[in-house]
Amino acid sequence: MRIRTLDAPAHIGERVHLCGWMHSWRDMGQFGFLVLRDGAGTFQAVLDNANEIAKLRGLQFESVLDVEGLITAEPRAAVGAEMHDCRIEVLSPVLEPLPFEINKKEFKPGLDTFLDYAPIGLRNLQKRALFRISAELMTGYREYLNEQGFVEIQTPKIVGSATESGANVFVLDYFGRPAYLAQSPQFYKQIMVGVFERVFEIGPVFRAEKHNTARHTNEYVSMDLEMGFVDDHTDVMKMLTGVLRHMFTRVTEGCAKEVALLKLKVPAIGESIPSIRMPDAQRIILERYKEDCRGEPDLAPQHEAWLCEYAAKELGSEFLFVTHYPTAKRPFYALPDEQEPTLTKSFDLLFRGCEVVTGGQRIHRYEQLLENAAKWGIKAEQISGYLQAFKYGMPPHGGFGMGLERLLMQLTGQTNLREVTLFPRDQDRLAP
Amino acid sequence: MRIRTLDAPAHIGERVHLCGWMHSWRDMGQFGFLVLRDGAGTFQAVLDNANEIAKLRGLQFESVLDVEGLITAEPRAAVGAEMHDCRIEVLSPVLEPLPFEINKKEFKPGLDTFLDYAPIGLRNLQKRALFRISAELMTGYREYLNEQGFVEIQTPKIVGSATESGANVFVLDYFGRPAYLAQSPQFYKQIMVGVFERVFEIGPVFRAEKHNTARHTNEYVSMDLEMGFVDDHTDVMKMLTGVLRHMFTRVTEGCAKEVALLKLKVPAIGESIPSIRMPDAQRIILERYKEDCRGEPDLAPQHEAWLCEYAAKELGSEFLFVTHYPTAKRPFYALPDEQEPTLTKSFDLLFRGCEVVTGGQRIHRYEQLLENAAKWGIKAEQISGYLQAFKYGMPPHGGFGMGLERLLMQLTGQTNLREVTLFPRDQDRLAP
Numbered sequence: 001m002r003i004r005t006l007d008a009p010a011h012i013g014e015r016v017h018l019c020g021w022m023h024s025w026r027d028m029g030q031f032g033f034l035v036l037r038d039g040a041g042t043f044q045a046v047l048d049n050a051n052e053i054a055k056l057r058g059l060q061f062e063s064v065l066d067v068e069g070l071i072t073a074e075p076r077a078a079v080g081a082e083m084h085d086c087r088i089e090v091l092s093p094v095l096e097p098l099p100f101e102i103n104k105k106e107f108k109p110g111l112d113t114f115l116d117y118a119p120i121g122l123r124n125l126q127k128r129a130l131f132r133i134s135a136e137l138m139t140g141y142r143e144y145l146n147e148q149g150f151v152e153i154q155t156p157k158i159v160g161s162a163t164e165s166g167a168n169v170f171v172l173d174y175f176g177r178p179a180y181l182a183q184s185p186q187f188y189k190q191i192m193v194g195v196f197e198r199v200f201e202i203g204p205v206f207r208a209e210k211h212n213t214a215r216h217t218n219e220y221v222s223m224d225l226e227m228g229f230v231d232d233h234t235d236v237m238k239m240l241t242g243v244l245r246h247m248f249t250r251v252t253e254g255c256a257k258e259v260a261l262l263k264l265k266v267p268a269i270g271e272s273i274p275s276i277r278m279p280d281a282q283r284i285i286l287e288r289y290k291e292d293c294r295g296e297p298d299l300a301p302q303h304e305a306w307l308c309e310y311a312a313k314e315l316g317s318e319f320l321f322v323t324h325y326p327t328a329k330r331p332f333y334a335l336p337d338e339q340e341p342t343l344t345k346s347f348d349l350l351f352r353g354c355e356v357v358t359g360g361q362r363i364h365r366y367e368q369l370l371e372n373a374a375k376w377g378i379k380a381e382q383i384s385g386y387l388q389a390f391k392y393g394m395p396p397h398g399g400f401g402m403g404l405e406r407l408l409m410q411l412t413g414q415t416n417l418r419e420v421t422l423f424p425r426d427q428d429r430l431a432p
Numbered sequence: 433m434r435i436r437t438l439d440a441p442a443h444i445g446e447r448v449h450l451c452g453w454m455h456s457w458r459d460m461g462q463f464g465f466l467v468l469r470d471g472a473g474t475f476q477a478v479l480d481n482a483n484e485i486a487k488l489r490g491l492q493f494e495s496v497l498d499v500e501g502l503i504t505a506e507p508r509a510a511v512g513a514e515m516h517d518c519r520i521e522v523l524s525p526v527l528e529p530l531p532f533e534i535n536k537k538e539f540k541p542g543l544d545t546f547l548d549y550a551p552i553g554l555r556n557l558q559k560r561a562l563f564r565i566s567a568e569l570m571t572g573y574r575e576y577l578n579e580q581g582f583v584e585i586q587t588p589k590i591v592g593s594a595t596e597s598g599a600n601v602f603v604l605d606y607f608g609r610p611a612y613l614a615q616s617p618q619f620y621k622q623i624m625v626g627v628f629e630r631v632f633e634i635g636p637v638f639r640a641e642k643h644n645t646a647r648h649t650n651e652y653v654s655m656d657l658e659m660g661f662v663d664d665h666t667d668v669m670k671m672l673t674g675v676l677r678h679m680f681t682r683v684t685e686g687c688a689k690e691v692a693l694l695k696l697k698v699p700a701i702g703e704s705i706p707s708i709r710m711p712d713a714q715r716i717i718l719e720r721y722k723e724d725c726r727g728e729p730d731l732a733p734q735h736e737a738w739l740c741e742y743a744a745k746e747l748g749s750e751f752l753f754v755t756h757y758p759t760a761k762r763p764f765y766a767l768p769d770e771q772e773p774t775l776t777k778s779f780d781l782l783f784r785g786c787e788v789v790t791g792g793q794r795i796h797r798y799e800q801l802l803e804n805a806a807k808w809g810i811k812a813e814q815i816s817g818y819l820q821a822f823k824y825g826m827p828p829h830g831g832f833g834m835g836l837e838r839l840l841m842q843l844t845g846q847t848n849l850r851e852v853t854l855f856p857r858d859q860d861r862l863a864p
Contacts (some may be wrong), residue, residue, distance in 0.1 A: 091828065157636050
């Protein structure tokens with residue numbers, strides 16, 4: 001019977017099958033050390049039979065093997081066991097050397113080389129650890145929101161009109177007429193607040209942005225939610241704090257091996273995350289970093305980095321909410337603050353120097369939304385389905401969109417989104 | 433403090449806030465009955481104060497209210513309680529009558545009318561129950577697979593070459609050059625078998641099919657998985673049986689209210705689902721239904737319906753596996769049966785008259801795959817990323833794709849995929 005490498009130490013004294021990839025092989029002549037990698041981990045087999053050793057000669061790394069043998073206690077092995085008296089069956093031989101050595105501790109190919117050979121490069125233990133953490137983040141996200149009464153939705157990615165930001169949209173040939181790829185599930189999740197009050201979605205979003213930076217790609221995974229009957233944007237911030245805390249706890253507990261392998265420091269999130277208003281943030285930047293950005297409607301990457309430095313030093317937090325972005329820089333559906341109508345009840349969440357979440361309270365009154373759409377140059381016909389929901393009763397509500405890869409990048413200390421995206425898409429890259 | 437309608441019966445004797453939509457209102461003059469709907473359920477409030485009643489006069493259904501009052505035991509109410517001595521705050525008034533009456537027990541607008549007004553129509557209790565079940569199916573799917581050691585992945589939906597089936601693909605303007613929308617995550621999930629052995633994905637797939645039938649749309653949600661180290665396709669069928677059983681258990685337990693409301697019979701899935709080979713299926717059709725389709729490479733919808741009738745009567749099962757579809761009708765990566773090379777180690781799962789899953793074992797040897805691709809007229813350059821994985825060692829593996837909406841349609845007895853798709857896309861419909 002096949003067992004996983006991870007479970008092997010529990011089978012000392014038994015003959016079992018281990019199946020996996022030939023991760024490494026040291027041929028010492030009369031004997032040799034084979035490390036087998038499977039989906040869960042790695043395990044060492046010691047070969048001392050000339051016939052069995054002969055089967056591996058001429059094979060390249062990544063050959064797929066079925067190894068039957070006796071699990072034996074071995075105090076010198078990290079897991080306390082190894083396999084002896086092995087019989088090998090080669091399931092898929094590999095005859096060509098790999099484009100790079102994925103079994104080294106230091107695996108640092110150039111980014112383009114890595115991306116060209118991602119189907120193989122992703123098999124590297126450190127690389128694949130990133131995507132196991134990615135899976136755990138998604139699981140934690142859904143788990144927490146399900147407990148909080150949210151309903152999962154899947155909304156269309158092909159849409160009939162592009163309104164959120166006309167410039168950054170991909171155009172599609174839809175049976176002879178133009179259609180567009182959704183830039184976010186924003187309108188749909190708001191509509192669904194009218195149905196379920198609380199909804200979430202994890203899915204792809206598409207941005208035809210022409211700037212090719214380390215923190216932008218043209219397709220990414222957005223973790224969205226929208227919730228009804230909020231008092232204001234701070235209710236959304238509280239939900240975000242709770243879900244992030246749970247996601248990170250899941251990573252710590254469910255990915256302990258990966259966290260150790262990557263030497264990660266997963267931040268603990270307390271009861272709340274510190275928050276400052278945009279005008280105050282700009283004042284801090286002026287005072288501490290001598291740059292006057294008080295007139296600007298948005299924060300530049302350098303400003304975000306400074307504010308995170310400030311938060312870490314002064315507030316003891318790796319996270320920082322910045323609230324009250326100017327109306328001018330937010331979409332037409334962002335709710336202006338009644339006290340200061342040039343600012344919105346919105347927020348960004350900064351994490352280790354980079355924005356990872358954008359959210360806020362939305363306009364819920366039909367007339368106000370109509371009026372704002374007109375001000376932003378959006379015609380009611382273009383968004384008639386969306387407006388329907390508001391015409392027929394929407395509660396005060398808000399939500400956010402969180403970039404899965406951005407979050408993963410900041411959590412794991414990678415410097416380019418392409419390192420934490422499975423098969424990234426940018427202006428130059430459509431394959432693999 | 434606000435409580436949900438569902439929790440109200442547990443608060444008898446307390447003054448609480450209920451928030452939600454004015455689902456119905458019967459004005460009896462001196463008093464009136466208000467049914468409030470929130471994301472979780474409905475609850476009745478009895479109004480007998482002229483000032484409060486006045487606030488509702490002139491308002492249309494779906495107005496959003498905050499109702500504060502005393503929860504009172506009431507044996508005649510279905511939930512044993514109602515609200516009295518109410519104070520009403522109108523959060524969002526609705527001033528126009530709805531396009532249709534969504535609060536009726538019999539809510540059966542024409543399909544096109546419903547779809548045009550889906551943002552409102554989905555608020556109907558029966559309609560929204562469908563999508564709560566949809567969410568539960570997804571949760572059950574992931575939960576089971578996570579327990580079985582699968583890792584969730586999110587693969588790109590914009591791809592550089594369309595190879596699976598060139599005819600049914602949407603073309604995109606990708607920075608001045610053509611790109612395509614993914615018809616399935618097939619290549620990526622297979623590549624990821626090389627990384628994690630077992631992977632799954634729930635995400636959108638896009639088919640530019642020109643036929644506009646009740647069981648086809650142009651964008652749907654596919655529940656995919658792929659698993660390594662299988663003995664043959666029956667290992668995949670076992671995994672599918674297990675995951676479906678768990679999904680249906682989740683629906684029965686987690687959506688008991690919705691199941692009752694829709695009067696559903698959720699099938700119990702036993703240890704295994706009956707299975708017949710394609711040639712035998714065609715023989716049964718000839719014998720019982722006097723149609724000779726033995727030469728045909730695929731089953732027509734009528735054939736699937738007959739086979740399901742047969743399975744229900746003779747085998748006592750609402751599900752039926754049909755295996756060994758001809759090589760000619762399956763993709764180039766389908767593994768031919770060594771015993772009968774004109775047939776593949778593949779399967780479809782039929783459920784109540786309709787195919788809901790397609791899967792099978794794949795070719796894992798590099799040379800065989802290269803050879804087959806060439807036979808199917810696919811050039812190696814077009815699928816070089818995919819082929820990389822095979823060149824560098826792939827284990828025997830297989831998987832399936834299951835249409836979320838198809839499954840939901842069959843489970844809930846709907847007759848058109850558009851009734852179980854949030855905002856469906858077909859040749860004529862791109863909005864809302």
